[in-house]
Amino acid sequence: KTKHTRLWTREQQPPPMAKLGEGDDRWIVKEREDGRNVNNWHWSETSYTEWAREKLGARFEGVAIGDGTRSAGKLLSLETMKGDVTVQSRKQKRFPLYELELTIRWEGQLFDASGGTAVEAKGRIKVPDLSEETYDDLEMTVLCDEETDAKRPLKELVRKEGGKAVRAACLAFVRELKETVMKGHEPPPQKAPPRERFNAGYVAASAETAKTGAVKVVYSYNPPPHVLYETLLDTQRIRGITASDASMSTEVGGKLMMFSGAVEGENAELKPFDGERAVIKWKWRFSTWQPSHWSTVLITMVKQDDGSTKLTLEQTGVPEDERERTERGWKGMLFEPMNAMLGGRVIGA
Template identity: 30%
Template sequence: MAVWGSGDPRWIVEQRADGTNVNNWHWTERDVSGWSSERLRQLLLAVKVDGPEGTAAITDVNKLDGEASINNRKGKLFFFYEWTLRANWLGTSCNGVKFRGTVDVANLSDENDMDDLDISVSLCKDQPNTPLLDLMKKRGVPEVRRVLGQYVHQLKSEFSQGMILPTTDQPKPHQPPPVQKNQKSSAPRCSSSPAPSPTGIRISTCSFKLEETFQTSPDELYRTFISQEFVQVFTRSAAEVDGRRGGRFQMLDGSVCGEFTNLVPDRRIEMRWRFRTWPSEHYATISLQLEDRGDDTQLIMDCRGVPVGEEDATREGWRRFYFHAIKQTFGY
């Protein structure tokens, strides 16, 4: 046995808070198949192209087979992903005639460059020929290639964080200087004092506002947020929603839960809302104001009490999993 302090440093357990994989010598692996599957669906469902022929958009992903993982060995990251995809697209000609087709990707993997992806577009067998097929081939295929490249980039950036751990002799990352009170910032405003939570833990919180326009009436949009059936459709997952004052809700595989605190039909929705990674029993206060503008509805969201450090993820989550999902699903 080596004398303490004189052995191979790659095997010495340093005094660290985590005490794992010192100097990144051992093989570690992170399975990101679940995140990849969900992210690929989100990116593909956002594909939409327009042209003189009309419009075409991917409406659903009916085949998504494969896996993805990130591996760390000796401080180097290795990315493995292999997917076979099939999506359905819907085209609408200038005179309103609709056509359906499919998009197939057979070789999305770490072994192929993005330019080498085999992406094929076709019409369903019962569909007559249409210029919209050429639109999907000329403009839809590059857009599909772009979003798949976006997935690979996010896989290698967002989900590689934390795979390589710092060692004791590495300097601590530079911390940006605190923002002075008299400086103006576009970031959400933070509360001047920490907010108490029901568990007695005091945490700092912040607030932000969002505005979004929906091409529908206030009553339809109101029903979309409080109806269990509608919520399950636009979140594409099981949900429990009791759409009345004091009624509770849970959605997105339990990631989000809360309670409706006040409901003014077709005009206003107020709720206590939390994400499951937040401090225990801490809720944000959210109000959704619906304003009828004739041809559309303006939604004004006021969100207060979000834990500091969670504001960007919360804002982006509402845009992606609520607003954009509702528009994509219902055509609002």
Template identity: 30%
Template sequence: MAKWGEGDPRWIVEERADSHNVNNWHWKEVDANKWSEKKLKELLEGMVVEDGPYQFELQKDLKVNGESMASNRKNKLIAYWDYSLELKFKLKHKGNEVESKGTIKCPNFSQENDPDEWDLTSTKYDKDEHYDAEGLKFIKAKAHPVMRDKMEEYGKLLRSDFAASVCQVTAANTPTKSAQSITTNMKKVELNKPVEAKKSTTTKTSGSQIKTKKLLLKETFMCTVAEVYNVFIDKQRVNAWTRGAMQSYNPDKNGEFVLFGGVVTGSFVELEQDKKIVMKWRLRHWPAAHFSTASMAFEQTDKGAKMTLEQSGVPESDIERTKQGWKEFYWNPIKFTFGFGITV
């Protein structure tokens, strides 16, 4: 046994008047959205690429949609971002002084994708087909690689500069996503405009016909199958990744659960240790008494724990909204909270 004052300093508990999180042993999370938008603008806006007869320049009107966060748990830093980007550009041909404008979009700028997997798509406004072909060829060959380098630099800075600042967070800085904010955001997801789905089936609920569709999602967590399975079974872990938005949770067969202020409710149908979880699952605004069947299957791979979610009985008009909800309120918070995403 270590003597008083010796041993791993992370285990030394101090009574502090300022409630400081000593050595950052407890979970902390910081919203990186404002920092990220500013940094991406610094890196991308005004970027110029010149080669041969062409001069390419990104304009100062970057549009950023998505989220980024940094967290610290047990002194382990984690950075995460998932954005879609849209920028306008000018392309000038020096020989004839012709200048055209266009847009570059990247819908999958995320740390989960490698730089060469970020989809950069360029379109131009002018109608000169030959000039379009040559100009866009130049943009793809010369401008896109420079943009990827800048975007990759953002990821490095998020980890080295911003995420490192998480170590300085004190109790005075409250976590970004509290139970109240998550519940509020879940309500916003409920109210989003429905997206029509195809290849639907019809389910009869309480005498009414409901068109439904099947949802298939796959997600990889950087951990073991046992660890991610327990995230859905252990009540303390569930309370952690829902940020306290767990009203009730009974992880046994036929046990019921209520999450996010009642936005999500259901019950467990089947539990197979480290292999499968089957639930009856619904969103509050769905037709009364209508439940989908959500089945999670777990598989260990060389990249981590792979989870496949098959969900049948999702109302046709709610398929995209439900897909968004799984990612925003399940997968991402789990990765943030337990370090099952990217580590710095």
């Protein structure tokens, strides 16, 4: 007979199981409001836009420009901030995405020989693009509310010294943003727009889906069209590119699933490379949209003279309040990782 070794003697009892609230924190499931995204393992997105508005506003308020001898100026305030700042989370890794357009108010004075104010001017500094690609080499335009020859020296002062101050403030903001994300700090909660519940998941309200917009993204890739066509329909390649679960199909009518279920769809039309172009058309939706609401994604891959591929994605029927999120997702979660894998660049949108 086979002998079995006891784990405990008759006098001993097995160790008691941990009581609720006393277990090892590493095994405690956290942030399970809907039970679908434990510890941010799957893709999720958190808005830092209002946090960014507050931080940038503080950095531009009352910043002195010039030495104060013959002229003086200062940055007054952040007048407008357009765009979004979000933090993407996937497999417990967090990284920020931001594309901002800024307008900063300024004022300045020129002094006469006695130290009195001879000329005063006010205006704006416009930063058209603050993003991960531009933050260390910002372009900006200095405008004066009233352009005159007398005020031109002040405008030049703001262009030189004010430009330095704006760049320094933006660099400091980006460092603070990345440090905040690395430390796992969350922004103060923001009031969410009205939502409806469906199968324990939040979806865009039916009134919101009536307003739709379009998304367009254009990339240039080094490989020829047939490589991109095969990549976008291959389950294993999409899993590798997105670092999440996926299920793709090479048949018309075949179902697709990406980002561990965050995206679902169907192949509506497939045209393999014919020597000139390849086409993929998807019936596509986020799983958090209304169950009956679908968008249409058309991906066209055209061969260029040098053998590379111009890829154009055009998506219609996107709920208006989801349009920016959708465009960021295409760029940050699919096409940029494809760039890293295949080689290429964004050439328009």
